[in-house]
Amino acid sequence: FLGLSNLTILETCIALVKEGRGVEIDLDRIPLDDKKAFRLLQKGETTGVFQLESSGMKRYLRELKPTSLEDIIAMVALYRPGPMELIPQFIAGKHGTYRPSYLDPRLKPILEKTYGVAVYQEQVMQMAREIAGFTLGEADVLRKAVGKKIAKLLAEQKDKFVSGAVKNGIKPLVAEKIFEFIEPFARYGFNRSHAACYAVIAYQTAYCKANYPAEFMAALLTSDQHNTDRIAIEIEEARRMNLEVLGPDINESAATFTVTKDESGKPRRIRFGLNAVKNVGEHLVEAIVAERRHGPFTSMEDVLRRIQHKDFNKKSVESLIKVGAFDAWHERQHLLKNVDEVLAFTRSITEEANRKQTNLFGGLPSAFAPTLRLTAAEPASRTQRSQWEKELIGFYLTEHPLNDHREVLNAHAVPILQAREKRGRGVKIGGIVTSIKKITTKKNEPMAFLRLEDHTGSTEVVVFPKIFQSAGAFWEIDRLLIIEGQADHRDGEWKLLADKVWDLRTMPVKPTIAEPVAPATVQLRVEMETTTPAIFASLREILQRFPGERPVTLLATKNGQQKLVPTPYRVEMNNELRAHLESLLGACIVE
Secondary structure (H helix, E strand, O other): OOOHHHHHHHHHHHHHHHHHHOOOOOHHHOOOOOHHHHHHHHOOOOOOOOOOOOHHHHHHHHHHOOOOHHHHHHHHHHOOOOHHHHHHHHHHHHOOOOOOOOOOHHHHHHHHHHOOOOOEHHHHHHHHHHHHOOOHHHHHHHHHHHHHOOHHHHHHHHHHHHHHHHHOOOOHHHHHHHHHHHHHHHHHOEOHHHHHHHHHHHHHHHHHHHHOHHHHHHHHHHHOOOOHHHHHHHHHHHHHOOOEEEOOOOOOOOOOOEEEOOOOOOOOEEEOOHHHOOOOOHHHHHHHHHHHOOOOOOOHHHHHHHOOOOOOOHHHHHHHHHOOOOOOOOOHHHHHHOHHHHHHHHHHHHHHHHHHHHOOOOOOOOOOOOOOOOOOOOOOOHHHHHHHHHHHHOOOOOOOOOHHHHHHHHHHOOOHHHHOOOOEEEEEEEEEEEEEEEEEOOOOOEEEEEEEEEOOEEEEEEEOHHHHHHOHHHOOOOOEEEEEEEEEOOOOOOEEEEEEEEEHHHOOOOOOOOOOOOOOOEEEEEEOOOOOHHHHHHHHHHHHOOEEEEEEEEEEEEOOEEEEEEEEEEEOOOHHHHHHHHHHHOOOEOO
16 A cells, blocks of 8 residues: 555654654644644645656645645646646646637536546546436446557447437437546546545655654655665755754664754754664664663763663664764764774673672672773864765764765756656766676676656666776766766666766856746647647647656647647657657757
8 A cells, every 4th residue: 555654654743743842743633724734835836745846746636735635636637747747727727827628518517626637546437427328337337448458349339429429419420428537537537536535645754744744854864764865855954944864862862763953942843763774783772772771871981881782782882972962071082992992891891790790798888899091093074974874874873975065066957866767868967976886898898877866866877888998987986976878767767878078176156046037838830720639649649758857849830830839748748759840840849
């Protein structure tokens, strides 16, 4: 079930709210018109919101500005290949800039709530019943026939539909047009009850995020604590929401992510959980949390005296040091340089305890009680701390290597999270190389597979021999790069096939544009006298395959006259799309 993890997130959020604020949330009783929730949806701030967090969905939510649960149900149903092309019409209908017309008055009560768009399977079945007199069973057969695209069965259903419509007083030509109107909707229509279930969970997650932001984000991070790509996205989102994400701390961290209060007493901080630290097992975490119930640890020495556990060994101690769990008392490098002394101290504590058990005077303080003595050491650099965090919690927490280069990244590259929505050539991303695998091809040429990471996530980049050899010095771990190439999605995972590469540190910062510039329109010249319905169908199919930001308009030409006709499509213009369009329509792109 798609929403299962989201139900767990909601359950965790509710528990955190009760623990930190003393507020009981009953999701069955939350208001369905909450202003904060709908403000969040209208702004498209839906990272972590069930079904509504893709970049395309965020854009449509900003355009739609939903005001009711019905709007969310419709968007859940429409945001899929096929019906997605009708979203602009739905949005225009909601804002009153589009008034639908109906082939028969009996269609109006069925479609007017969705602005003339048949969104749900139930609407298709209702149209079959009202127009052609179908029974519920017959309407379902029609839906299945269209969905399976069985030509013989489809022809039979069309004849039956037209015949029934004529009996209901509709002219044959109009009946055929109504069937042609219904057919594409029947092919992709979404079950309303399914959409409603998804939309309710979507609204509940939006409600929690809007009203209890720290608790919701902590629950979200806990759910994804072993998925480093998701964690990076969610931490970036938490920071955008002005929440502070704090690293692991021996006194404050629980097993999972928790919420703490800031200096003003507001729950605006999220504390990392110890379970997310590599080499620190669950049993050791349980022992640390249990021991804290007897009071907070007061020093490193106090920790070593009180945590006597078999898993509290060199590996786990080093990991806790490197991620900053003991930063309240000691600098990280200082402890690491003295880790052998730290472990020797724990052994001496154990030996002292054993002596006390066999000593007649065990209750008296020993004249030789062990003490922790640390020698001085140079502090770790920012880069070293970042690398430790990357190694042990999967990403950079306190100091990302790209923090000093945000302006350059924003000027020259698309965030990796957004890039995953793109297809074709000309995609440009930037980040730090976190891993690299160099190989030799069958032709004995070097190439590489590397992982590039920015603040929003990471992706694989394939570097073929030609570019590998032309920019050989760039292909190293920790290099900061801008890479342009072709998006590839053939294996079910988005990756970039590199065409060009630049050193991010030497890239100039472009002047900031005061106002956002609307994406340029793609204008296509269409000869109406020679463009058949089949060609228009092919054109629709091509435009659907290259979704993007640029709106498409047709420059329709007929009898020497021209007219601009808007379309509901937005595309990502690239060489592949250009080739398809010119193959279908000739030199149709108006430059």
